[in-house]
Amino acid sequence: MAEFDKIYQKYLSDFNEYLDKFCDELNCRPDILKQSLVYSLKLGGKRIRPVLMLSIADIIGTGAEKVKIFALALELIHTYSLIHDDLPDMDNDDFRRGRPSNHKVFGAGNAILAGDGLLNTAYSILFDECFKGNEYISAAKFICDCAGIRGMIAGQSADLLHEHDKDVDEDVLEFIYENKTAKLITAATVVPSILNGGKFYPELKALGKKLGYLFQLTDDILDVEGNFEKLGKSLGKDEEEDKLTGVKVYGLENCKLRVDIMGDDCIKIIDGIDGDASFLYDFVNFVKTRLG
Amino acid sequence: MAEFDKIYQKYLSDFNEYLDKFCDELNCRPDILKQSLVYSLKLGGKRIRPVLMLSIADIIGTGAEKVKIFALALELIHTYSLIHDDLPDMDNDDFRRGRPSNHKVFGAGNAILAGDGLLNTAYSILFDECFKGNEYISAAKFICDCAGIRGMIAGQSADLLHEHDKDVDEDVLEFIYENKTAKLITAATVVPSILNGGKFYPELKALGKKLGYLFQLTDDILDVEGNFEKLGKSLGKDEEEDKLTGVKVYGLENCKLRVDIMGDDCIKIIDGIDGDASFLYDFVNFVKTRLG
Numbered sequence: 001m002a003e004f005d006k007i008y009q010k011y012l013s014d015f016n017e018y019l020d021k022f023c024d025e026l027n028c029r030p031d032i033l034k035q036s037l038v039y040s041l042k043l044g045g046k047r048i049r050p051v052l053m054l055s056i057a058d059i060i061g062t063g064a065e066k067v068k069i070f071a072l073a074l075e076l077i078h079t080y081s082l083i084h085d086d087l088p089d090m091d092n093d094d095f096r097r098g099r100p101s102n103h104k105v106f107g108a109g110n111a112i113l114a115g116d117g118l119l120n121t122a123y124s125i126l127f128d129e130c131f132k133g134n135e136y137i138s139a140a141k142f143i144c145d146c147a148g149i150r151g152m153i154a155g156q157s158a159d160l161l162h163e164h165d166k167d168v169d170e171d172v173l174e175f176i177y178e179n180k181t182a183k184l185i186t187a188a189t190v191v192p193s194i195l196n197g198g199k200f201y202p203e204l205k206a207l208g209k210k211l212g213y214l215f216q217l218t219d220d221i222l223d224v225e226g227n228f229e230k231l232g233k234s235l236g237k238d239e240e241e242d243k244l245t246g247v248k249v250y251g252l253e254n255c256k257l258r259v260d261i262m263g264d265d266c267i268k269i270i271d272g273i274d275g276d277a278s279f280l281y282d283f284v285n286f287v288k289t290r291l292g
Numbered sequence: 293m294a295e296f297d298k299i300y301q302k303y304l305s306d307f308n309e310y311l312d313k314f315c316d317e318l319n320c321r322p323d324i325l326k327q328s329l330v331y332s333l334k335l336g337g338k339r340i341r342p343v344l345m346l347s348i349a350d351i352i353g354t355g356a357e358k359v360k361i362f363a364l365a366l367e368l369i370h371t372y373s374l375i376h377d378d379l380p381d382m383d384n385d386d387f388r389r390g391r392p393s394n395h396k397v398f399g400a401g402n403a404i405l406a407g408d409g410l411l412n413t414a415y416s417i418l419f420d421e422c423f424k425g426n427e428y429i430s431a432a433k434f435i436c437d438c439a440g441i442r443g444m445i446a447g448q449s450a451d452l453l454h455e456h457d458k459d460v461d462e463d464v465l466e467f468i469y470e471n472k473t474a475k476l477i478t479a480a481t482v483v484p485s486i487l488n489g490g491k492f493y494p495e496l497k498a499l500g501k502k503l504g505y506l507f508q509l510t511d512d513i514l515d516v517e518g519n520f521e522k523l524g525k526s527l528g529k530d531e532e533e534d535k536l537t538g539v540k541v542y543g544l545e546n547c548k549l550r551v552d553i554m555g556d557d558c559i560k561i562i563d564g565i566d567g568d569a570s571f572l573y574d575f576v577n578f579v580k581t582r583l584g
Contacts, residue, residue: 087404
């Protein structure tokens with residue numbers, strides 16, 4: 001994994017540099033609006049969506065440079081979703097990446113606007129990309145739909161609706177996993193394909209979905225077994241808010257078994273992708289080993 | 293004004309029919325997500341932005357048909373902004389168009405998601421338009437920037453920031469008027485030009501700004517002098533929330549004088565637009581006569 005870590009860090013630091021530059025050049029008033037946007041963007045994190053998009057672009061020959069702006073837009077959308085998710089009226093989380101949530105620093109009103117602002121800015125930079133040609137429009141539209149009312153927002157809505165469910169329903173959990181988490185990860189895996197004539201489209205779409213499930217499964221397990229220092233967010237929140245999670249539906253041990261199955265499914269999909277996909281195999285392991 | 297009313301009603305009913313069809317065909321789960329989106333979209337209202345865009349498109353020869361989807365997207369964006377504005381953490385309004393605000397019906401969490409969903413859906417339909425050519429991309433990008441962090445969201449942020457200001461500042465008020473209100477109205481006036489080779493671009497941009505000021509001035513006055521039955525929203529809210537309004541900065545009577553001046557400015561701009569612009573002259577009067 002040493003080689004994997006090195007490559008991951010390279011993608012991560014390149015992306016963070018690009019994001020920092022974007023933040024520095026962000027020109028808007030009043031100051032508190034810019035501060036609140038930048039605060040959440042610079043909270044750090046693993047940036048799994050951008051790293052995934054950039055690395056896949058290199059693996060299938062699209063080239064990381066071509067997808068860079070899409071990776072940025074996707075991270076803006078992901079960050080907006082965290083800000084809104086953390087609000088008292090949603091999941092009511094006081095911490096994010098080890099630091100106070102946006103609304104704890106700037107107040108809920110400003111946090112709502114910060115989220116709105118990030119979402120809108122993501123599309124503003126994507127509209128600029130659209131002038132480059134139809135495949136760029138298709139890629140932008142794909143991201144937009146993954147984030148939308150038949151994507152992430154549908155998942156968040158179902159997540160909210162099924163708090164306190166007495167009867168656990170596996171179909172509902174699947175719907176939440178697929179939409180709340182897997183759709184944005186699928187955007188990361190599929191955009192490099194759209195910008196490269198649809199290369200490995202079915203494989204990359206399937207991979208995004210499975211990786212999304214894998215990621216959410218480990219997330220649900222970590223909410224029970226993780227520690228604050230490592231995760232930087234409050235734990236035991238799912239039980240506190242009585243969320244419909246993998247742990248609630250399958251039980252903790254079965255959830256861990258599913259992590260292994262889902263990991264194997266990812267590996268099988270990656271087998272079908274030509275080129276040096278060693279980074280992707282390690283990426284699956286990297287998500288699995290979040291569990292320690 | 294009888295002729296004006298007839299034409300306004302025609303644009304309005306055509307647009308509402310189109311919006312109803314859009315709502316009926318809206319396909320998303322869970323049900324509560326669709327219900328919350330549709331509830332706010334169907335609350336009615338004067339639809340001044342779509343009517344303005346469609347009528348200007350006819351006046352300058354773009355044709356209403358060509359801008360229809362942009363008018364829909366703009367109304368989605370406007371509706372999202374009302375839902376988020378009404379939230380307890382923002383302006384805390386319990387009524388909108390004579391009926392309970394979105395969050396009073398669906399809860400604040402769902403209202404946040406409904407707003408996010410409308411904003412995202414607006415861009416999803418605009419990305420589809422982008423395939424039609426560069427001027428469509430430019431028009432979509434123009435709307436996006438009017439709604440964004442150098443547009444409406446900047447205005448909302450300043451509006452929130454300057455509640456309870458002891459020293460009233462005319463520059464700040466101008467910033468709020470221009471961004472919170474005038475930018476989206478400018479999107480309505482300018483899109484027909486962008487889709488028609490930039491015809492009357494400077495005039496229509498200037499008109500949007502002045503009409504926006506005029507609209508917000510009358511809004512501020514009506515918050516003091518209007519009545520609930522006619523407006524369908526809570527009154528006296530500005531004073532209650534101690535907002536920086538035209539009334540606070542200029543005083544009520546000077547505010548009314550400014551309405552006349554701003555109306556005259558609009559008329560002068562419309563004088564520069566060839567074609568049968570009689571609808572626009574009446575439109576200015578229509579906004580002014582909201583004051584009764």
